[in-house]
Amino acid sequence: MKYALVTGGSRGIGKAVCLELSKQGYGILINYISNRHAAEDTKTSIEQQGGIAELIPFDVADNNAVDSTLTTWMETHPDDFIAVLVNNAGIRKDALMIFMQNEEWSNVIRTNLDSFFHITRRLLKDMLSNRFGRIINIVSLSGLKGLPGQTNYSAAKAGVIGGTKALAQEVAPRKVTVNAVAPGFIDTDMTKDMDENTLKKMIPLGRFGKPEEVAALVGFLASEQAGYITGEVISINGGLYT
Ligand code: NDP
DSSP: OEEEEETTOSSHHHHHHHHHHHHTTOEEEEOOSSOHHHHHHHHHHHHHTTOOEEEOOOOTTOHHHHHHHHHHHHHHOTTOEEEEEEEOOOOOOOOOGGGOOHHHHHHHHIIIIIHHHHHHHHHHHHHHHHTOEEEEEEOOHHHHHOOTTOHHHHHHHHHHHHHHHHHHHHHGGGTEEEEEEEEOSBSSGGGTTSOHHHHGGGSTTSSOBOHHHHHHHHHHHHSGGGTTOOSOEEEESTTSOO
């Protein structure tokens, strides 16, 4: 069976991506860090639409946890193949740089950037030997434009964008594609502390996006039809920044 691993699949954009990729016939590996209840909800929703899902909790920022969990999964699923990886799990810890604490910098870099390296490297070998793979990295408008108060987050997401473009060229000969999706403001737990009424006045389409809209784009990039798109960063931001 072909599987898709979605990091941070318990809530928000990741949950919508799990549901979308399940519709394409992939078994879904729902990663999360602590919110088991939300992850179980995602699993139930997938099963209700006829799909197959497993929970695979680990901290994406913990290299040892990434390696041991994925190695165990592969050993117990010798005939299965993780064909799609969506590096989605992410956190914000906003502060002006002058006030930013060391751990606010390093936690955001480890969770949003280092995770891309550790998880992707672990899954690449199988993708290269199977001569198929889809790697989709959820970045941000913040990584393209830079946003004040987010030097940590902007730097992490910009780092993933650079990694996306470099890796795409390394693995293209084996039909593995690597792309990034850069959302603007999307209605999830991550943005619930923001002043939506003020912010939406800056967005040409006049509203926050929905997780399902991001998931539809990820679903397309994961599909066979998207096999000639690689190394791209595709914005989905209601016209906020192009
Ligand atoms: P949410 O805060 O709604 O969900 C975050 C998800 O990531 C949860 O599933 C959470 O798991 C998981 N997670 C967080 N830290 C870890 C970790 N260390 N290890 C494993 N899983 C972890 O976020 P969104 O859905 O809004 O964001 C998803 C991605 O999209 C992020 O990369 C974010 O940066 C990006 N993005 C979001 C935008 C937005 O406006 N919402 C805009 C641009 C980019 P648990 O449930 O266990 O806590």
